[in-house]
Amino acid sequence: MKTYKIALLPGDGIGRDVTEAAWAVLEKTAASSGFSLEATRYPWSCDYYLENGSMMPADGIETLRSFDAILLGAVGWPSKVPDSVSLHGLLLPIRKAFVQYANIRPHKLLPGVQGPLRSQDFDILCIRENTEGEYSGAGGRVHQGTDSEVAVETSIFTRKGVERILRFGFEQARVRRGKLASVTKSNAQKYSMVFWDEITHKLSAEYPDIEVTSYHIDAIAARMVMAPDSLDVVVASNLFGDILTDLGAAIQGGLGFAASANINPDRQAPSMFEPVHGSAPDIAHLGIANPIAAIWSGAMMLEHLGETAAAGRVMAAIETTTARGIGAIPGKDKTDAITASVLSVLG
Amino acid sequence: MKTYKIALLPGDGIGRDVTEAAWAVLEKTAASSGFSLEATRYPWSCDYYLENGSMMPADGIETLRSFDAILLGAVGWPSKVPDSVSLHGLLLPIRKAFVQYANIRPHKLLPGVQGPLRSQDFDILCIRENTEGEYSGAGGRVHQGTDSEVAVETSIFTRKGVERILRFGFEQARVRRGKLASVTKSNAQKYSMVFWDEITHKLSAEYPDIEVTSYHIDAIAARMVMAPDSLDVVVASNLFGDILTDLGAAIQGGLGFAASANINPDRQAPSMFEPVHGSAPDIAHLGIANPIAAIWSGAMMLEHLGETAAAGRVMAAIETTTARGIGAIPGKDKTDAITASVLSVLG
Ligand SMILES: CC(C)[C@H](C(=O)O)[C@@H](O)C(=O)O
Ligand SMILES: CC(C)[C@H](C(=O)O)[C@@H](O)C(=O)O
Numbered sequence: 001m002k003t004y005k006i007a008l009l010p011g012d013g014i015g016r017d018v019t020e021a022a023w024a025v026l027e028k029t030a031a032s033s034g035f036s037l038e039a040t041r042y043p044w045s046c047d048y049y050l051e052n053g054s055m056m057p058a059d060g061i062e063t064l065r066s067f068d069a070i071l072l073g074a075v076g077w078p079s080k081v082p083d084s085v086s087l088h089g090l091l092l093p094i095r096k097a098f099v100q101y102a103n104i105r106p107h108k109l110l111p112g113v114q115g116p117l118r119s120q121d122f123d124i125l126c127i128r129e130n131t132e133g134e135y136s137g138a139g140g141r142v143h144q145g146t147d148s149e150v151a152v153e154t155s156i157f158t159r160k161g162v163e164r165i166l167r168f169g170f171e172q173a174r175v176r177r178g179k180l181a182s183v184t185k186s187n188a189q190k191y192s193m194v195f196w197d198e199i200t201h202k203l204s205a206e207y208p209d210i211e212v213t214s215y216h217i218d219a220i221a222a223r224m225v226m227a228p229d230s231l232d233v234v235v236a237s238n239l240f241g242d243i244l245t246d247l248g249a250a251i252q253g254g255l256g257f258a259a260s261a262n263i264n265p266d267r268q269a270p271s272m273f274e275p276v277h278g279s280a281p282d283i284a285h286l287g288i289a290n291p292i293a294a295i296w297s298g299a300m301m302l303e304h305l306g307e308t309a310a311a312g313r314v315m316a317a318i319e320t321t322t323a324r325g326i327g328a329i330p331g332k333d334k335t336d337a338i339t340a341s342v343l344s345v346l347g
Numbered sequence: 348m349k350t351y352k353i354a355l356l357p358g359d360g361i362g363r364d365v366t367e368a369a370w371a372v373l374e375k376t377a378a379s380s381g382f383s384l385e386a387t388r389y390p391w392s393c394d395y396y397l398e399n400g401s402m403m404p405a406d407g408i409e410t411l412r413s414f415d416a417i418l419l420g421a422v423g424w425p426s427k428v429p430d431s432v433s434l435h436g437l438l439l440p441i442r443k444a445f446v447q448y449a450n451i452r453p454h455k456l457l458p459g460v461q462g463p464l465r466s467q468d469f470d471i472l473c474i475r476e477n478t479e480g481e482y483s484g485a486g487g488r489v490h491q492g493t494d495s496e497v498a499v500e501t502s503i504f505t506r507k508g509v510e511r512i513l514r515f516g517f518e519q520a521r522v523r524r525g526k527l528a529s530v531t532k533s534n535a536q537k538y539s540m541v542f543w544d545e546i547t548h549k550l551s552a553e554y555p556d557i558e559v560t561s562y563h564i565d566a567i568a569a570r571m572v573m574a575p576d577s578l579d580v581v582v583a584s585n586l587f588g589d590i591l592t593d594l595g596a597a598i599q600g601g602l603g604f605a606a607s608a609n610i611n612p613d614r615q616a617p618s619m620f621e622p623v624h625g626s627a628p629d630i631a632h633l634g635i636a637n638p639i640a641a642i643w644s645g646a647m648m649l650e651h652l653g654e655t656a657a658a659g660r661v662m663a664a665i666e667t668t669t670a671r672g673i674g675a676i677p678g679k680d681k682t683d684a685i686t687a688s689v690l691s692v693l694g
Contacts, residue, residue, distance in 0.1 A: 076534065083534035084541055092535070116573050117463055139538030149506040153539035159496040185586065187423065187430030188439070191486030192500035194431055217586075218593035225572060225597040226463050239532065239564075243590060246565035250572040 002035040004305055007067040007270070011090070012045045013279030014289035015073020021291030021339040022071065022298040025314060028346050029302070033310040040067070046077040046086050055081075055089030061097045069301050070094065070272040073294065074279035088137065095130050098269035100262035101161065102168045103128040103241060104300070105276060107228075107248030107258070110292070111323035115253045122228035125172060126248055128241020129165040130262055132156055133192070135238045157192045157237070162199045168265055169235030170207045179232035180212045183220050183240045196237065221247060249276050254330050256290030259297040261304060273301040287335050292318055292327050295342060317345040349382040351652055354414040354617070358437070359392045360626030361636035362420020368638030368686040369418065369645040372661060375693050376649070380657040387414070393424040393433050402428075402436030408444045416648050417441065417619040420641065421626035435484065442477050445616035447609035448508065449515045450475040450588060451647070452623060454575075454595030454605070457639070458670035462600045469575035472519060473595055475588020476512040477609055479503055480539070482585045504539045504584070509546045515612055516582030517554045526579035527559045530567055530587045543584065568594060596623050601677050603637030606644040608651060620648040634682050639665055639674050642689060664692040 008023060010016040023039060030037045042063075044056040055075075057063070064070060075091040076083050094100070107124040109115055139153035166182065173180040182200040186193035197214055204212045215223065217240045223230065224247050236244055249258035255277035262272040275293030283289060295318055302311035322328040327338035355370060357363040370386060377384045389410070391403040402422075404410070411417060422438040423430050441447070454471040456462055486500040513529065520527040529547040533540035544561055551559045562570065564587045570577065571594050583591055596605035602624035609619040622640030630636060642665055649658035669675040674685035 084537040087534050088537065116465055118465060119463065135535045137537065139536075141538055141542060147506055149542070151504045151539045151542035152501050153504075153536050154499050154501045157498045157500075159494055185589075187434050188482045188586075188589070189486075189500045190431040190435065190484065191488055192498045195488060195496070195498035218590050221568065221590050222593040222597035222602070225594065226601065239535075242532075242535070243565050243568050246569040247572065247594075250569035254573065255569070 003038055004035065004068040005038050005040070005066070006301075007064050007070045008039045008041045009044055009070060010041070010073040011075045011279065012047070012077045012086075013074055013281045013284035014277070015075065015279050017285060017287065017289045017335050018275060018291040018294035019071060019073035021335055022294040024339060025295050025317070025342050025346070026298045026302070028343055029310050029314055032347070033307065033313070035307060035310070044090055045075070046081040049081050049086065049089065055086055061093065064094065065098070065269060067270045069270050069305060071298060071301060072272055072274040074275065074277060076279045077281050079281065092135065092137075094272055095262050098264050098272070099131065099266070100264050100269075100271055101129060101131045101165055102263040102265055103130040103260060104263060105245040105248060105258060105260045107245070107252050109252055110257055110328070111319050112325055112328035113253040113257060113322055115251050117225065117228065117251050119228060122231070122251065124224070124228060124231045124248055125176060125233045126241060126245045127165065127169050127172060127233065127235045128245060129161065129236070129238050131238075132158060132161045133238035155192050157195055159199065162196055163203065166200055166203050166235055169233055170203060170210055173210045173233040174207070177232040178210055180210050181220060181231055181234045182212060182214050183217050183234060183236035183244065184214060185217050185240075187216060217243070220244065224248065224251060245276060255293065256330055257292055257296075259293050259300055261297065261300040263304065271304055273297040273304075288331065289335050290327055290330065291335050291339055292322070313346065317342045320345045350385055351382065351415040352385050352387070352413070353648075354411050354417045355386045355388045356391055356417060357388065357420040358422045358626065359394070359424045359433075360421055360628045360631035361624070362422065362626050364632060364634065364636045364682050365622060365638040365641035366418060366420035368682055369641040371686060372642050372664070372689050372693070373645045373649070375690055376657050376661050379694070380654065380660070382654060382657070391437055392422070393427040396428050396433065396436065402433055408440065411441065412445070412616060414617045416617050416652060418645060418648060419619055419621040421622065421624060423626045424628050426628065439482065439484075441619055442609050445611050445619070446478065446613070447611050447618055448476060448478045448512055449610040449612055450477040450607060451610055452592040452595060452605060452607045454592070454599050456599055457604060457675070458666050459672055459675040460600040460604060460669055462598050464572065464575065464598050466575060469578070469598065471571070471575060471578045471595055472523060472580045473588060473592045474512065474516050474519060474580065474582045475592060476508065476583070476585050478585075479505060479508045480585035502539050504542055506546065509543055510550065513547055513550050513582055516580055517550060517557055520557045520580040521554070524579040525557055527557050528567060528578055528581045529559060529561050530564050530581060530583035530591065531561060532564050532587075534563060564590070567591065571595065571598060592623060602640065603677055604639055604643075606640050606647055608644065608647040610651065618651055620644040620651075635678065636682050637674055637677065638682050638686050639669070660693065664689045667692045
């Protein structure tokens, strides 16, 4: 029997609650689908930092490298460790080290879920560049603490980095509805974003079957609210993708429903699957976090591992559950009740 | 009789259509309010660029400096002149030269206008930093055209720049509902945005009466859609404010309803008033652009000039017009019909 080795990183706060829920669903699915999943849990988190002075051990990345995939809960607990430390010590280094350059986030309404928009009709796939751009981490501060202090933060875009994420976007558009929205702000950022636009333009010649439109980030943010059905695949930089996918989560009813995959498309290193939501310290360990985003992320993991039928079964179980009204209304059902429902639908 | 000297910059596309509409309303209001407005029109635009090789004359900024205020339509016509040239040649230099560091944009629903959200209940004032940050224009490209090309774009934040916009935000919150949302992305941008957070924290001690909350840009974008009534005054950097105000325009029913003011709070140079929408070349000069955003921006100009009662009359005339269903549904009424209605309500 095929066995997949999965690194489980529950992380902080509700990350722990929802990762165990997702894991229960994945194990049950595997058992009845003819493959097995083997978990190794790592307690890397803000608590780990308080004890050890780092978010993960020095060989953390090397430890993770041997796995088939990583399932992550959430990272961060600002009152224990500043986000700028915790995220740069765990989540962001993994995305970068394993060249998980495509962060994929699907936005559509699950049955029974009511979003905040009048319009309920959309099916958007956001693809976010995940390794460089506005989150390169390059910058500094001078004259610190004085009236003349200046802080700079430099966005770095490489041709290789931009080209590969755009290509990934074109390929996704090809297996969906053939429309690609490329997001920039080239009217105000004339180095980085003009560069992105030029590469989009160049690649579009190679994909004559794809209808490409360039949007400014402000305009497409408005469009996601006013005409979300006009969008198919959206490809954006690290920051712009970050913003658009929270907006996507909002129109799909909330962060409890937003799944994501950090993909290394060349499969030279493990990919990582995580709900879009954060660790939500205020509701941690109360048993009330919605595990649907984490379970959906788990389904994306199965899909990535090639277990397409099993991934489909998980999605169907989620959809049956929310269609019955369970987990469909933020705050109504407990983590356990939602998980139990998904498990029982799985049979 | 008090006379205000106004520079009219209709600019490009529908900017021309809506500026004349707004001007008609402002002149009529002035005539019955005991002051007068004197317009000087400047044709600076993409057409001007094609003839003269620049978006405005070399002494353009000096020419504008002597006015009491500037009323601008919209700048840009990408098929004639790249946005990265036109905007950096006219709109952005004015904002910077006249230290119009506070870009103010009100977001609420006009009567009779149906927004895309189920929830109709919000009244948000966005304040966008308007002179530095992500739109500083600093950057460059190396190895251009080769596989190893790298583009960098540097955001520059000064203590003076951040402090003054935050202070402006605190003051606005004081005359509104006492709540200030400060927007960053300090978990991923650890130089610029941590700096912004520190200054927010420092200033909050001076404003103990104001309830301050720091939001990440992704989280507040989602919040504007899911719980817009939870926000009062929102203060953000140049880019983040740009995105949030298009989103604000979306939830208020579209760009045809979104007004803005580029304010020099120290009044050492003229302030500039402009609708948030762009030049919309596709519908230019068809007589179908909605002039409401431009007229509302004109009301903000009167307010800034100290003509509060006259500003109130313009707003009341807009509200009566949309409450009657005129101009309330995007695309339904012609520019002239909407303007005529506002004029007739003014009496
Ligand atoms: C926590 C934060 C650094 C992270 C990001 O911006 O990448 C999160 O917002 C996300 O969207 O995955
Ligand atoms: C046209 C563009 C440069 C401008 C900006 O981003 O400042 C516009 O989007 C705005 O919001 O005023």
